[in-house]
Amino acid sequence: MRVAVAGSSGFVGSALVAGLESAGHEVVRLVRHAPAAANEARWDPEQGVVPLARLTDVEAVVHLGGVNVGSHRWTRRFKRQLHHSRIRSTTVLASALTGLSVRPRVFVCASAMGYYGPDRGRELLDEESGPGDGFLAGLCQDWEHAAQPARAADIAVCHPRFGLVIGPGGGALKPLLPLFRLGLGGHFGNGEQFWSPVSLHDTVRALRFLVEQHGCVGPYNVTAPEPVSNGEFSRVLAAELHRPRLLPVPGFALQIAIGQASSELLGSLRVVPTRLSEAGFEFEHPEVRAIIRSAL
Numbered sequence: 001m002r003v004a005v006a007g008s009s010g011f012v013g014s015a016l017v018a019g020l021e022s023a024g025h026e027v028v029r030l031v032r033h034a035p036a037a038a039n040e041a042r043w044d045p046e047q048g049v050v051p052l053a054r055l056t057d058v059e060a061v062v063h064l065g066g067v068n069v070g071s072h073r074w075t076r077r078f079k080r081q082l083h084h085s086r087i088r089s090t091t092v093l094a095s096a097l098t099g100l101s102v103r104p105r106v107f108v109c110a111s112a113m114g115y116y117g118p119d120r121g122r123e124l125l126d127e128e129s130g131p132g133d134g135f136l137a138g139l140c141q142d143w144e145h146a147a148q149p150a151r152a153a154d155i156a157v158c159h160p161r162f163g164l165v166i167g168p169g170g171g172a173l174k175p176l177l178p179l180f181r182l183g184l185g186g187h188f189g190n191g192e193q194f195w196s197p198v199s200l201h202d203t204v205r206a207l208r209f210l211v212e213q214h215g216c217v218g219p220y221n222v223t224a225p226e227p228v229s230n231g232e233f234s235r236v237l238a239a240e241l242h243r244p245r246l247l248p249v250p251g252f253a254l255q256i257a258i259g260q261a262s263s264e265l266l267g268s269l270r271v272v273p274t275r276l277s278e279a280g281f282e283f284e285h286p287e288v289r290a291i292i293r294s295a296l
Ligand SMILES: NC(=O)c1ccc[n+]([C@@H]2O[C@H](COP(=O)([O-])OP(=O)(O)OC[C@H]3O[C@@H](n4cnc5c(N)ncnc54)[C@H](OP(=O)(O)O)[C@@H]3O)[C@@H](O)[C@H]2O)c1
Pocket: 006, 007, 008, 009, 010, 011, 012, 013, 030, 031, 032, 045, 064, 065, 066, 067, 068, 069, 085, 086, 089, 110, 111, 112, 113, 161, 162, 163, 164, 165, 166, 171, 172
């Protein structure tokens, strides 16, 4: 199958390209720089440029692009960039796909469990749960809505709502590992808040599932089936690194260090992948120890 991937240089995107290619798919990488390899085609979301000629016979398009959420303090300006980079690029790509004489069967466009808000306590959240409040929830709703042109053109649009993706070399574990390796890591706040991690390996498998299975459409939580408390996550991480787990990191310290983004770490989201499971997807790393081991 021919698959186009935007945002392919990122943490998830580079693993997805490798996963698709090793499964025998032909990948066209939509890149924002001058193409440097035969499988790259330049697009420019700001200028609304999409290389339609390179998308001939593409059966699936995956869009993972957007300014990295953890790369900066959440100033007003940065929040505008987070929002704009996702909504603009999704609108441009979804609209361009409708101009192809043969349209792709499926458009998989990233979203996030932030859809459910910053803090839902112990509530079990599946795809039937309503959106939450706050910046990320609003961003995710606008992001999913931005794919509307593709939906209107009868392309099956899937929104993987990623949890905390845990894998080697990046993602949610990257800022935590140095602290824990030094034996300085502890849980955040009271440690009772739910975290909903997923291994990078299962994230790539889930994206391939959405691309390869006919009939997938709508939102899919991409989180392992067993969410854990932050305290349990920290305990397992420290144990796997053979380090003591030290004092908790207080909420105010996180607030000072990373600003509003800290609410994402202190809030509780207990998200489960009901629709992926119902569709027959099986996680190879369903629980926290396997997820952490897959990354270390
Ligand atoms: N990792 C997680 O735990 C997690 C959790 C929830 C949601 N997500 C979402 O899933 C997607 C993939 O995550 P990731 O961890 O792979 O992110 P990432 O490492 O930050 O990669 C995102 C990619 O987006 C592209 N990009 C950067 N700025 C852009 C802009 N202004 N306009 C369009 N594209 C831009 C870049 O690829 P190119 O330079 O190749 O274009 C970049 O490599 C992201 O949208 C992220 O918000 C991730």
